[in-house]
Amino acid sequence: MKDVYILGIESSCDETSCSIVKNGVEELATVISSQIDIHKNYGGVVPEIASREHVKNITIVIEECLEQANMTMDQIDAIAVTYGPGLIGSLLIGLEAAKTLSFIYDKPLVPVHHIAGHIYANNLIKPLTFPLLALVISGGHTELVYMKDHLYFEKLGGTLDDAVGECYDKVARVVGIPYPGGPSIDKLAALGKHEYKLPIPLNDDSYNFSFSGLKSAVINLAHNEEQRGNKINKENLATSFQDVVVEIISKKTEKAIVEKDIKNFVMAGGVAANRALRAKLEEVCKQHNIDYTFPAIRYCTDNAAMIAAAGYYYYKQGRISDKKVNAKSNDKLN
Ligand code: KG4
Numbered sequence: 001m002k003d004v005y006i007l008g009i010e011s012s013c014d015e016t017s018c019s020i021v022k023n024g025v026e027e028l029a030t031v032i033s034s035q036i037d038i039h040k041n042y043g044g045v046v047p048e049i050a051s052r053e054h055v056k057n058i059t060i061v062i063e064e065c066l067e068q069a070n071m072t073m074d075q076i077d078a079i080a081v082t083y084g085p086g087l088i089g090s091l092l093i094g095l096e097a098a099k100t101l102s103f104i105y106d107k108p109l110v111p112v113h114h115i116a117g118h119i120y121a122n123n124l125i126k127p128l129t130f131p132l133l134a135l136v137i138s139g140g141h142t143e144l145v146y147m148k149d150h151l152y153f154e155k156l157g158g159t160l161d162d163a164v165g166e167c168y169d170k171v172a173r174v175v176g177i178p179y180p181g182g183p184s185i186d187k188l189a190a191l192g193k194h195e196y197k198l199p200i201p202l203n204d205d206s207y208n209f210s211f212s213g214l215k216s217a218v219i220n221l222a223h224n225e226e227q228r229g230n231k232i233n234k235e236n237l238a239t240s241f242q243d244v245v246v247e248i249i250s251k252k253t254e255k256a257i258v259e260k261d262i263k264n265f266v267m268a269g270g271v272a273a274n275r276a277l278r279a280k281l282e283e284v285c286k287q288h289n290i291d292y293t294f295p296a297i298r299y300c301t302d303n304a305a306m307i308a309a310a311g312y313y314y315y316k317q318g319r320i321s322d323k324k325v326n327a328k329s330n331d332k333l334n
């Protein structure tokens with residue numbers, strides 16, 4: 001069978017990225033230009049600045065990627081691009097670049113859902129097998145997704161308010177850690193002990209999550225300690241918070257594994273880099289004797305390799321678009 005080379009483009013938030021992936025499984029080259037250092041100064045991603053940075057970087061990352069893979073556009077079979085969800089101004093830059101390449105080189109254009117991309121980051125480690133449960137945990141999402149086959153997505157549940165990554169970033173801000181605080185809270189949590197009592201949010205039988213109450217509880221706790229003249233112990237706060245997150249996420253994930261008779265479990269999104277969550281969910285998978293894959297740490301956060309990997313399956317299924325496709329800041333995974 002002829003090999004299929006997909007060029008992927010991702011620009012939904014604050015990373016401009018291009019990647020070339022062979023047959024949906026083999027990464028040939030990936031270039032990521034991150035804007036974190038710029039947005040750090042503002043405590044979060046500033047959409048207007050993000051769009052401008054994407055404009056500056058998009059052609060550079062595409063050229064660099066082709067150079068690293070030692071390939072030309074003639075050798076590419078299709079162009080996969082994130083069309084949504086994400087920041088509209090950011091998405092448009094990647095999408096317009098993909099449309100232009102598709103037009104000039106007469107290549108099929110394959111619009112990819114950003115969350116499908118996160119899930120398919122695992123395909124670069126080990127090909128997905130089904131029935132599969134994906135735990136999607138990022139700065140914008142917290143979802144349990146059931147897949148009976150490639151690109152068949154059924155959302156079992158998700159957050160009713162804040163995403164878990166967003167909650168990590170807010171808790172980090174409370175203890176004076178700059179954006180994005182998730183990785184630092186993860187590191188601090190490994191050093192502390194469970195000193196502070198925090199509520200386990202939405203501890204019910206559903207597959208839904210809620211993190212805004214937990215976020216408020218941390219903010220109130222820090223505020224009360226300050227008013228009493230007590231210094232908050234950062235490590236212990238991080239441990240107390242992370243223990244609650246791990247407990248509720250692993251409880252609901254385990255329930256889905258059992259009830260849906262899952263054979264394969266994958267994690268996806270920025271928070272999938274979290275060491276405590278990885279350790280706990282690995283334990284759960286081993287206990288239930290199911291296969292599991294975690295994405296490479298560098299591909300937990302946004303990148304184009306995951307878009308190119310997912311794009312291969314979209315392409316195989318003929319999900320090719322005309323040049324009229326528009327960016328969508330919000331769109332259901334289907
Ligand atoms: O997937 P991603 O790059 O962006 C979205 O699509 O949202 O995820 C970014 C999020 C941030 O909230 C960041 O703090 C969080 O992932 N994150 C972590 C860790 N590494 C990144 N959260 C907890 N523990 C980590 N090790």
Ligand code: ZN
Nearest residue numbers: 118138301302
């Ligand atoms: Zn993402």
